[in-house]
Amino acid sequence: MRIREAYIRFLASSLATYSTTAESLAVFRVLFSLHVLLFGIIPDISFVADLPDSFFTPPFGFAYLLPGFPSPLLCMLLHVATVMAAVAMLVGYRTRLSSLAFSLLCLFSYAIAYSLGKINHNTMYLLLPLVFAFTDWGACYSVDAARRGASHHPSSETLNSVRSAAALFCYAFAIGWMFFTAGIQKAVAGWCDFSSQATLGWFIQYQAGEQAHQLLSPWLSTIRSSVFWELADWFTVGFEILFCCAAFRRQWMLLAFCCAILFHNMVLHTLNIDSSGFMICYLAFARWDGTMAQRWVERLAQIVNHRWLTLSFSVVLVGIVTTVGIMGTSIIDLVTFTAGSSKPSLLRSAIIEAVALLLALRFLIRTYVPAILRR
Amino acid sequence: MLLFVAAFFFTFLVAEPYPSLTMPGFARVYHVQDSVFSFEEPTVLVQWNSGSTSRLDQHDLLSTVRLTGATAVMKNIFSSNHYRRTSVDTSSTSAIQQLKRLRLSAQEWLMADRTRRVRYSEPSTAAWLATRILTLYPDSIKAGRIPVSASVLWHQREFVRRNNGIHMVSERQTDSVRIMLTTRGSRP
Structure with missing residues (x-):
């Protein structure tokens, strides 16, 4: 019993060291999403459509369930859906769902790409939104916050700092x-x-x-x-x-x-x-x-108060990132x-x-x- | 936590799943006294109907393949005994060696169809390879040259580190596969 109590106390003290604020997490959400969109992280796997199915050697996981490489149309849809999820994550629209969707779609795409026999170890990156979906990273500077009428400041009932720390x-x-x-x-x-x-x-x-x-x-x-x-x-x-x-x-x-x-x-x-x-x-x-990044994000986040402006910005961004991705490059490479x-x-x-x-x-x-x- | 441990054992005793919470081990070591570093590389040779041969770089052959490494794909598709070769990696220490043998047995038991499938000899592989060669040599058809077959030779190359750089000291062929090609409108 004493060991169990000590273990729980130790775990609680560990969690306490990770306590953070919703604002801090939200700033990171914007930075992370921008990194995803600018650095071409979203995979375009349309190249697999030209390969014969004899090349298809899926690793255990999502791709193992497929009979062979997907069609070009499915590859394209997968790419566009992942870009949409990333943009939704950036503006904080249904943040939890978009974060989960982004991670799962990316992992699925990479699983197909790695069906050629080599796995690159990028799970640390792609796992992040999957875990952070359960934090308060969508609670401010987001469309979700604007829809709740909470402006950029989260109301206390929407927050769960313990869950975020966990x-x-x-x-x-x-x-x-x-x-x-x-x-x-x-x-x-x-x-x-x-x-x-x-x-x-x-x-x-x-x-x-x-x-x-x-x-x-x-x-x-x-x-x-x-x-x-x-x-x-x-x-x-x-x-x-x-x-x-x-x-x-x-x-x-x-x-x-x-x-x-x-x-x-x-x-x-x-x-x-x-x-x-x-x-x-x-x-x-x-x-x-209190960092400069927070001040920038706060300023940029004004956009989410204007529904049509947010929608137009998102559509344009999805178009640009998708086109650049299909070209096989990234925005940062072009710039x-x-x-x-x-x-x-x-x-x-x-x-x-x-x-x-x-x-x-x-x-x-x-x-x-x-x-x-x-x- | 138990799931992490189970996935870890599955990765090293059977095969690496994706996604998984693992990082590359880079488990191979080189012994100082040997002062020789060896590894395997493929050479792709294209045989033409004229009797001539062209050497093709593996990176050019797989230049349309993104997000993954060329050598690993070559090993997976264009080698006769990929799994067996990795299991008898003489540069590995005994513990890793034993682990690899155990892994091979598990793979042969769990994924018999996959481990025994000879991918390079399948017609779809030959068709893709023929198309790819013609794309890489666009003037060949006009010149009346048709690719007849392609060979992938695997060499164990040994390098030694000397004062002014790294030098190859020996090359030994470890494996070779030959793919007979059929191009559209022609027979080899």
């Missing part, structure tokens, strides 16, 4: 678990064995096989120190395994995110694998109240003239991840240096 905790734990699954495989494979050089081995494989010669990769290949590469192995395994435990306190989780950002930077510059999309997932745990080229897009990711690293360093210095100095 959802944030669940999402944090899911991220931690995902990293744990990677860390435990590495540990079993012998990454921490002094006779092995795992990071270096993968780096050489990607340089020779995948032609990963961009960013700092040529410079990193000149590092001969086995201590450096062994440290990289140990750091990766250590932080990935401990990530799971970090979920029990928000402050620990922020520390784990700092390690993750360093890891993503390392992966980008060695293997040229872009993980910049994960940065927005980590921002879900930031407090957005930065980087469509169809991997080099500038990797450079953009490097800038995003470097900014994230600087923010992580700023957080670490502001949080831990004064505490250390006090001691």
Whole structure:
């Protein structure tokens, strides 16, 4: 009985660390939705319609239920429906339903795309709206709030801060678990064995096989120190395994995110694998109240008070994002003239991840240096 | 939490579902004393009716395929023993090796039709490949060249790290498949 009580008390104290405001969550909803729409996250899977069904090797899950690749019309409908769900999530129209629809439609589309035999691990990103649908992220700066007559300020009865905190905790734990699954495989494979050089081995494989010669990769290949590469192995395994435990306190989780950002930077510059999309997932745990982002969102959210203006804006946005998606590119690629080229897009990711690293360093210095100095 | 654990075991003992709460393991390690790094790559060769041969890059062949990796798709479709090859990965440590063997047995038991299906020899694969080759060599028909067959050769390539970069030291063929092609209006 005492163990059960202690466990409940521990869990309650963990949840308390994730308490946040509806305004903060709503600001994040707008930022996340903009990221989805601008960075071309919504998959256009029409290319599968040209492939023979002999290529269809679905992984266990949604796609396993299908007899073969869907028709071009169904692929198109899936794309348009996902864009509509993302735009609805942005303006906060039936936010819970649109968030759930966005996640499920995206996961379904990717499941079909991954029926060719290779799975890319983007679940952390796509799972976010599925979990955040149960938070208060649609309670303000949204059409839902305007329809309730609550303007941008949520009424107390529409809020459930405990549920929001629980959802944030669940999402944090899911991220931690995902990293744990990677860390435990590495540990079993012998990454921490002094006779092995795992990071270096993968780096050489990607340089020779995948032609990963961009960013700092040529410079990193000149590092001969086995201590450096062994440290990289140990750091990766250590932080990935401990990530799971970090979920029990928000402050620990922020520390784990700092390690993750360093890891993503390392992966980008060695293997040229872009993980910049994960940065927005980590921002879900930031407090957005009183920030410049909140002031911008507050101003932009005035649109939701005008029904026809919101509808026109949404229709135009759906049209633009769908067209750009069918062209096989993203709005950010078009704006930065980087469509169809991997080099500038990797450079953009490097800038995003470097900014994230600087923010992580700023957080670490502001949080831990004064505490250390006090001691 | 129990669901997480169950899904984790399913992923590593049978096959990775999608979606799943897992991240890539990058479980392979290289031993320092070997100082040699090896991995497999495909080479696609197109044989023409004129008797000539063209080498086709796998990324060009699969350039219409998005959101996924070319080598993995090549392995899945254009190899004779994909599952078996991964199970006898000599670069892996013994624990991973055993896990892979266990996984292979589970796959053969649970998904017998999938593991035994030879995808490259199916007529729809050959038809797609012929169309794709003609798209990539648009002037071939005018020149009277018709693709007769395509071969996908898998090579284990070994690289060594020396002062001024990474150098390939050996190449060994590990697998090959040949696909007989039929193009519209012609017979090979």
